[in-house]
Amino acid sequence: MSELYHNRILELAAEIPHVGRLADAEGSVTKVSRVCGSVVHVDLKLDEAGETVTEIAVDPKACALGQAATSILAEHAPGAPISEIIATRDALKAMLKDGGPPPEGRFWELRHLEPVADYPPRHASTMLAFDAAVAAIEEALQKRAAAREAAE
Template sequence: MSELYHNRILELAAGIAHLGELQSPEGSALKVSRICGSTVQVSLNLDEAGEVVTQIAVDPKACALGQASTSILSANAIGATIGEIRSARDALSAMLKSGGPPPEGRFWELRHLEPVADYPPRHASTLLAFEAAVAAIEAALAARASV
């Protein structure tokens, strides 16, 4: 268990950027882990083309693993393309569930969560932030399409 909560995980969990909510988000999503009850709310805005995150706010109520994942997302999401965020979510899921390699690029620090792969009940809370970010992106794009 101590390998899960090593120093870098605890540092990330304690230093989450962009906490709170945006005043007028284009997209927002709340994801909940049915296993442990952890939640992560992500609100964001996209650039004019709808391709790059320009603002993000997060509100995690999660364990240290969920908070660490949220920290990595929030510290690196501004300036990220929606493709980068989707790819990071998919790579994180593959790393946890099927032995895939850790994500690379701007979300490379997700590698610190690799030991979580051995603890399936913790997969859901570790994925919450990226699941919420992708859902918030989809909500923002849907809102734009309906205008």
């Protein structure tokens, strides 16, 4: 277990940026791990084209692993294309469940969570932030589509 909670994981967990809520969020999702009870809430806004995250706020009530993943998400999501966030969520899942390589690019620090692959009960809490972010993106895009449809 000590390899899971090394110094960089603890540093990330202690330094989560953009903690709070966005009053005017386009997407707002809470995810809960049934295994451990960890909870992460993500609010976000997208650019006008609906292709890039412009703002994010997070509210994690999670273990150090979930907080570290939330910290990495919150630090690098503003300015990230939604396609990159979705791809990173998929790569993180593959790393944990299938022995895939760690995500690269702006979310490269998720590599610090690679030892979690050996602890399946910790997978859900590690995934919470990215699962919530992707769900919030989907919610924001659905709201925009519904607004366009109503305007027609």
